Amino acid sequence: SSNLPLRKKKVLITAGPTYEAIDPVRFIGNHSSGKMGYELAAAAHAAGAEVILISGPTHLQNPNEDIKLIRVQSAMEMFEATTKYFSEVDVAIASAAVSDYRPRISATQKIKKSSEIMELELVKNPDILATLGSARKNQVLVGFALETENEEENAAGKLERKNLDFIVLNSLNDQGAGFKSETNKIKILFRNGTLKAFDLKSKKEVAQDILTEIIGLLNA
Numbered sequence: 001s002s003n004l005p006l007r008k009k010k011v012l013i014t015a016g017p018t019y020e021a022i023d024p025v026r027f028i029g030n031h032s033s034g035k036m037g038y039e040l041a042a043a044a045h046a047a048g049a050e051v052i053l054i055s056g057p058t059h060l061q062n063p064n065e066d067i068k069l070i071r072v073q074s075a076m077e078m079f080e081a082t083t084k085y086f087s088e089v090d091v092a093i094a095s096a097a098v099s100d101y102r103p104r105i106s107a108t109q110k111i112k113k114s115s116e117i118m119e120l121e122l123v124k125n126p127d128i129l130a131t132l133g134s135a136r137k138n139q140v141l142v143g144f145a146l147e148t149e150n151e152e153e154n155a156a157g158k159l160e161r162k163n164l165d166f167i168v169l170n171s172l173n174d175q176g177a178g179f180k181s182e183t184n185k186i187k188i189l190f191r192n193g194t195l196k197a198f199d200l201k202s203k204k205e206v207a208q209d210i211l212t213e214i215i216g217l218l219n220a
């Protein structure tokens with residue numbers, strides 16, 4: 001029905017940061033709060049979807065007990081969980097701020113302070129979204145791009161490389177947009193080159209706008 005436009009649909013969402021362990025007490029992370037992804041999960045659930053939310057470390061609670069919340073720490077764990085469920089979903093939205101690199105070695109004991117200069121060797125993490133992009137059959141696939149410069153050009157490249165239906169741009173340059181904020185200001189870039197700009201809104205309203213676009217694609 002129009003009340004539950006995602007009834008009988010399965011939606012997978014990645015959210016939050018990833019933590020890449022350096023040793024048992026330290027990690028490499030980022031400032032992602034997870035809010036955007038959790039709002040997307042709540043909105044998809046409210047629209048009737050079966051929701052799988054794969055989340056890095058956040059302070060947020062599961063928006064609804066019917067949402068299957070899988071908590072992970074690292075990019076590798078997020079990769080495992082996401083690729084495990086992807087084939088059974090109709091829609092995947094990658095809103096997680098995945099660490100591009102991880103320490104090559106995670107020390108089993110706390111690293112001791114010693115020399116003046118300390119080097120940490122990093123290796124690349126798999127690109128979760130790009131992996132979904134090459135595996136996808138009929139699924140709708142949506143990504144995010146957070147840029148500090150050349151945002152539209154960079155987003156267009158990601159849309160193409162990761163084989164997405166559309167990419168959501170949020171700029172750190174916009175007041176009230178991005179990581180810890182309650183609000184967000186987005187643009188959506190589609191495969192055909194159309195760029196839709198939205199006003200500054202609550203993340204809840206932004207989630208609704210994104211879902212409306214996804215529902216449009218599912219019904220096209």
Ligand code: C5P
Nearest residue numbers: 094095096098126127128129143144145
């Ligand atoms: O390439 P970049 O990290 O800027 O792309 C951002 C998009 O790709 C986001 O949707 C993010 O969730 C996803 N991504 C991912 N796995 C990575 C890196 C990014 O799923 N390792």
